[in-house]
Amino acid sequence: MNKKYFFFDIDGTLTDRKTKKIVPSAQLALNQLKEAGHFVSIATGRAHYKARDFMESVGLHDMVCCGGGGLVIQDELVQNIPLDLEKSKAIAKQALQLGYGVLFMLDDSVNVYTKDHTFQDQCGNRQEPTEYIYDANLDIDKMEKIYKMYISIPKEEESRLTLKDTLGNLRFVPEYLMFQYDAKHQGILDMMEHIHGDVKDVVVFGDDTNDLVMFDPQWTSVAMGNACQELKDVATYVADTNVNDGIYKICKEKGWI
Template sequence: MTKKYFFFDIDGTLTDRKTNKIVPSAQLALDKLQEAGHFVAIATGRAHYKSIHFMKEVGLHNMVCCGGGGLVINDKLVRNLPLDLEKAKALIKEADEHGIGVLLQLNDSIDVYAKNDLFRQQVGERKEPTRYYIDPKMDYDKLDIIYKLYLSVLPEQEKDLKLLNTIGHIRFEPEYLIFQYDAKHQGILDMMERLHGKIEDVVVFGDDTNDIVMFDPRWTSIAMGNACDALKEKASIVTDANVDNGIYNICEKKGWFNKI
């Protein structure tokens, strides 16, 4: 058996969306893949601080996180790329000019920073644990690193921001946009370069549209049976639903549990 490099999405792939807990058969598969000698990792858009506890809970030691900007190898965060600083500052300035609330993530934590409380006044609290630091004296131009931006932009306001698409962003909530490093595919490539592994030995598992970027014809891309149609169309293999032992079943079928 050739050594494989497995990368697993979390929600809807490893975990049951109804319980947010790892599917028992998926946990068994992770254990057996590691015992067999394969490289096993999580691939997630979540920040490092949000995903590290899950990684440890399921017994893994490697991860592509922060939308591909963060790399964890053998439990150590070896890289965490911030946003393009000049593009971020330009976007902040444009948001200010339009009276749009801004929050900045400047480190790997639940802390966010701003020079005013306009964001919460416009859309309320972020939909996740957060510590707010409001400093009227903050000078955005003097910042030397920005990991994420949160802008209180409603869908109908997007057309007003000319710089909207200069930084990758996603809308998890209707009230605001999250601007973050967004290159999970590149994160996998960068991980493989550090590991000196072969691209053709990569195996990626996913279930939703945000996983499409990770599906590359050069490696094995597996869509869960519960995946969206767009992902299934791009997949090398479609396995059973995650709650129907999809991960375990395909790993067993492919002989990946055999020691390398």
């Protein structure tokens, strides 16, 4: 069997969005893919600290994380690329001048740093476990690395933040905008270079618009049946829905297991 290099998104692909747990047949597929001698990895926008437990819980040892900026190879974090520092600082300063709250993730942890409670006053807490560290003397110019930023700007006011699109950004909730390294495609290429694999043997699985970046015509891309139409339109194959055993079925159909 020709060795393949599989990269799976987590939410809505491997996991049931209702239960937040891996679909049992997807776990079976992961196990059988490994047994067949394939390389099996996670590809997620989640930070390393957030994705590590999931990776380990499903029995994997390799991962593209942090939106492509992070690489875990055989359980070791070998790369974690921060945001462009000068662009991040410029965006943050503009946001603060406009009166919005800014949270800074300065390391690989649940900690976020901020000057005051402006962010929470404007849009509440982040939609995930967070340790808020308040420092009235927080100096943006002295920051050496910024991994993520969260700005409490509502969607209808985004145009005010004219520097917004100088960095990759995502909005998962209406209340705030998130800036993070956004290059899962490059993360996969980096991984393939590290492990000396041929990119034509890559197979990626995804379900949402943030997975568009890793659907590349030079390899095989699989959209789940529950995926957005934009992803299905550019996929090599469209599987059944993830909760209807889509991953397992297509792996069997294509002879990967």
